[in-house]
Amino acid sequence: MNQLTISFSKTPENNSDMQMRKKVFLVAGYNTISMGTGRKEFHPRKPRPGLEDYIKEAGENVLSQIGGADNVDECVIANFISSRYNKQANLAAFFPYIDPGLTYKPAVRVEGACATGGLGLVTGIKSILAETAQVVLVLGVEVQNSVKAVYGADILSAAGWYKERKKGHAHFFPGKFSDRAGAYFASYGKEKARQAMAMWYRNAIENARLCPTAQEFENKVEDLESLAFTPPNPNVFVDHLNVYDCSKVSDGASAIAVVSEEGLQRCGISKQDAVELIGVGQAEYDLTKAPENPVWLSTTEQVVKKALKMAGINIQQLATVECHDCFTIAAVMAVEAIGFATTGRGPDFILQGNTARDGKVPFNTTGGLIGWGHPTGATGVHQAVTIWEQLTQKAGAAQIKIPRDRPYGLSVNMGGDDKTLVSLVYKKC
């Protein structure tokens, strides 16, 4: 048996030495529609697909691409909080519902707030590296439109420390990132930051219009930047953000297969249709503590460094990035934490057009969380599916050019206020 070179030793220095002991690939991605306001099919008072419907749709589509359920060794379901949104737990037992062929196969459910999907992928990767599986079906799902947003805010606040809920804002996480935006404006000036946030919003919606499963696919607003400049209304929302600065409430599922080289062969999938996972960063920050610096995403910085180091590349080699733009200010700060700009200069990087789809490094090419949607538990998987699509030329109208000398993608999936982070580096095969 090969020696495991993946290790979690006690010192942080050793953590960053994590290496892939064997090749790991992603294949056969699939996204359902991100359902919610903005989609024609959505009506808050009419019946809609339930949790199990999204699970089945995403799962069946991946299975059909990998030769069926018999080829699957293990399953991972990533879901943040269906026990409250949908009064449903024990989600791993939904795998046999997708296909009877998955009956009696091992499965696990993982949770890490909005980084749940990323953790699902990490769990699948570990199974491949641990050689308990050659093919792992990883599926992220969340159905959030079961309650009004005012109650959804209560549910999502579980991604923070529960003892902070009482003094927190009614819209808990918009409140957290509004505070960060306020601190950012105070430190680096408001005007340019707001311009960058508006451009981010425009890019997100324009990218979403190219992706039929995106929640904002049918958005027809002409002057998106003017809309993005809508003044915040603290009487009904938060101090420094408007609703266009925020990702929407979404229902949806994304799924993908994490496979070894043996798994690729078993499924009959050529490497042309796969991407290789070459870097993994995962880290936690103390949930009970406030950020050390409100204008810096320190955990994001850490995981990206880890992932890039493990991959052996630098950010200049990236062809595309999927970042966790739950709020436009989070996107600005992610651009900085990833390393494309120093603190306070993220707005310049965005305003120069570098993150646009025709820019130096296109970000969130199907709209990201703001444009495509944010079904929380599915988001990390959706990011992986998007990069898999881009690197394998399967992104349809949303396809960007992948330079031959930069065949890499990066995803950053964040849970809570920079608490649970997963970053992955992908390589075109």
Place this chain on the structure above:
Amino acid sequence: MKYEDKLTNVTVMGAAGKMGSGILYLTATEMARQKFLPANKNRHFVLYALDTSHEALSGLLSYIRTQAWRFAEKNIVSLRKVYSDRTDLIDNEDIIRQYAHDVLSFIRPVTRIESAFESHVIFEAVSENPDLKIQLMSTINKNNKNLPWFFTNTSAIPISTLDEQANLDGRIMGVHFYNPPAVQKLIEVVKTENTRPELSYFVNDFIKNVGKTYVWAYDVAGFIGNGYFMRDILFAEQLVKNLQEQEEFSYAESLYMINKISQDFLIRPMGIFQLVDYVGIDVVQFIMSVMNPHITKENIHSQLIDSHLNNGIKGGQFATGKQRDGFFKYEEGNLKAVFDPGKKRYLDISEFSETCDEHLGNLPSKWLPWKKMIRHPEKNDLLRMYFNQLKELKNPGARIAWQYVQKFKEIGSNLVKEKVALRFDDVNAVLIHGFHHAYGPVNDYF
């Protein structure tokens, strides 16, 4: 006595009705607002919901709870601050539930008028029957040592008539809410020469605190809202007759076309006869009968309304809010048939709508549906261009519509000339905010 002292004991008469329940809800929310103020922490507020029977009151608390719940959902940001010292209320849902509970806690559903004998303020929202209103207010006034203030929701009866006949000695004002009071922003306020000034101060604070706006109207039967609405109905009835007599259309065809012109060509939220159905044909007849004795120059009476009521066709809404059949038969909110009083049955609109629509002709090219028009950022310019086109367009629909808007303008102007409204702006405010029209009758569009 201070505003908040007057508010400590209030009765809403006719509390189970559509208007009364809305006024009850607004009063309960205002009591909650006052109760949250530190100075009022130990003050007790009581709100009697008075109506004729417990059956009538049975659904009331559920309605108030729903409304308070919705209010709390929309105002959760400020309510979290209000309940910040309640360590047991953590989630938004905890706070919303508590707010609904607190609003309900003021309300005492009662059927005996004696409850009102200890109130400082009486909101009156019983049916539009002068004798009933006078009898109830007079009884309370005789038995209540607090010299209560009366605020009547009448939309038609002169306030001075109620004041004199109930011996209220100037302790009455008209506070006419629009339907439904919980939602509609506008209130018409009416005082008489005899009204005590302190009532105006109270009403000003109350209306402002419950998030509404108001316009003053003179004490003339029907005030601004019904002064316009009843005349609009009568003109529409005349147009129906014209189409029947001059162009030989059937009654059902004529009514369908005038309703369509008033909705589509005039860019209103609904056609005039659909609006009568919404208000209730019986209610409209009652308002006309109350207004008519006070209006000397015109006959505020509709044969068309009478003919429907004689056939038992009343319109109005079911308790669920669903529209009852009236001039029209409704299916899922859509107009399906027109009632013909001569034939005593409904005639299917689909049998003649195509011919009628073709006869009316096209709408001007600048036309937008009402909802889009009211939200359009350049609404004023668009309306100006639209009415210019309407004037030039010579098809029958445009021709009648142009006649209609000229009458609309005349009615609006006369309300000021006849000293029903103080200003043209007030007439426009009632039409725009009370009736949700895209424009008022006094403008430079036509």
